[in-house]
Amino acid sequence: MMTAIDWHPEDPATLANPYPVFNRMRDEDPCHWSPRLRSWVLTCYADAKAVCLDKDSLSSDRLRPFFETLPGPEAQRIGSIMRYLSLWMVFKDPPEHTRLRKLTSKVFNAKSMLAMRPEVENIADWLIERFRDKDEFDFIAEFAGPLPCLVIMALLGVAREDLSNIKRMSDDIALFIGSSRTSAEKYDTAEHATQEMASFFRDLIANRRAHPQSDLITELVQLRDGEDQLSEDELVATCILLLFAGHETTTNHIANGMLSLMRFPDQMDKLRQNPDLSAAAVEELLRYEGPSGAQVRLVAKPYELHGKTLQPGERVFVMLNAANRDPRAYANADQLDLERNGVAHLTFGFGTHICLGFPLARIEGQVAFPKVLKAFAHMEPVGQQSWLKSLVFRGMHDLQVRVKRS
Numbered sequence: 001m002m003t004a005i006d007w008h009p010e011d012p013a014t015l016a017n018p019y020p021v022f023n024r025m026r027d028e029d030p031c032h033w034s035p036r037l038r039s040w041v042l043t044c045y046a047d048a049k050a051v052c053l054d055k056d057s058l059s060s061d062r063l064r065p066f067f068e069t070l071p072g073p074e075a076q077r078i079g080s081i082m083r084y085l086s087l088w089m090v091f092k093d094p095p096e097h098t099r100l101r102k103l104t105s106k107v108f109n110a111k112s113m114l115a116m117r118p119e120v121e122n123i124a125d126w127l128i129e130r131f132r133d134k135d136e137f138d139f140i141a142e143f144a145g146p147l148p149c150l151v152i153m154a155l156l157g158v159a160r161e162d163l164s165n166i167k168r169m170s171d172d173i174a175l176f177i178g179s180s181r182t183s184a185e186k187y188d189t190a191e192h193a194t195q196e197m198a199s200f201f202r203d204l205i206a207n208r209r210a211h212p213q214s215d216l217i218t219e220l221v222q223l224r225d226g227e228d229q230l231s232e233d234e235l236v237a238t239c240i241l242l243l244f245a246g247h248e249t250t251t252n253h254i255a256n257g258m259l260s261l262m263r264f265p266d267q268m269d270k271l272r273q274n275p276d277l278s279a280a281a282v283e284e285l286l287r288y289e290g291p292s293g294a295q296v297r298l299v300a301k302p303y304e305l306h307g308k309t310l311q312p313g314e315r316v317f318v319m320l321n322a323a324n325r326d327p328r329a330y331a332n333a334d335q336l337d338l339e340r341n342g343v344a345h346l347t348f349g350f351g352t353h354i355c356l357g358f359p360l361a362r363i364e365g366q367v368a369f370p371k372v373l374k375a376f377a378h379m380e381p382v383g384q385q386s387w388l389k390s391l392v393f394r395g396m397h398d399l400q401v402r403v404k405r406s
Contacts, residue, residue, distance in 0.1 A: 157215025
């Protein structure tokens, strides 16, 4: 007789390696009800892809229902969070999502992101020079953290000297988005950071109206689609979203990818010897240990899955990394293979809500890994990694490495 699956998402051992319990769920209970999360948990590739594509039965609008259930005093404590984050297209269903995506895609698109590659290369070189002579360092603090933040700041037109302040505000907002609701102090910190970042961008938006520049904020301010344009709050919310989403997950992608390469030294050597493999390598690194642990949906209409009926109002956690390790989709799914061919991974989501900035994230990975491997002939992790207590973000607090120079 099989024992019941007792999933403790915040257990340190599970955070370090969630895949054994995901494998059990996939094999024994692919539509798993978690009493701790009071939510459904999906781990199969086919189910995850189907949910991402379903715009009718499953909703991305999960902030508004959450806010409406809060008592008045609690709702007031996170008023700015709800004011701005509720305008993020990731929390919208069509037609609101369609409108916002259509508008922002006019300026934040594959062409504008591809044009950033020289800037990505310059920033990566600049950062590597700062720690090239060290024998040990925190890879996240020195490289994986600042690189994507500086890239999206450059795209928006935010001064490089604002890096530490921007990173602090973004990390504080992540306490609301990525953490379980276990600490009122976390929400207070995230609320204050949202207020601070909103004020920061309001000032920049006002400046660009008066003094247009060649940056994304100016383009967003001037953006028109017929009679439609972004409202002032939508402008602020979009800037916060692009900055936050444009670097938090990419930081985790670069750090997770480097750890994966160090754990598979033969694959690391393969990429070091053949930098032209970088595009395929990035896709496999995103599949193997992606930066987005889960997407969350709310059931809008009764939804049948594996003999169970998911009821309206219930939450669904689509475990993207579990889906990306499904052996039904990938042969030898737990092995890193930089030359793998197969179905597309789900790390960026799929369908309507696929990540808007995925071309930029790919470019940053394609630039970052070969440059780091060229700078160092050997890299190895030092000590144990401390993973974020989050179901939404898959990343580490730090990644200490020991290196030998090329």
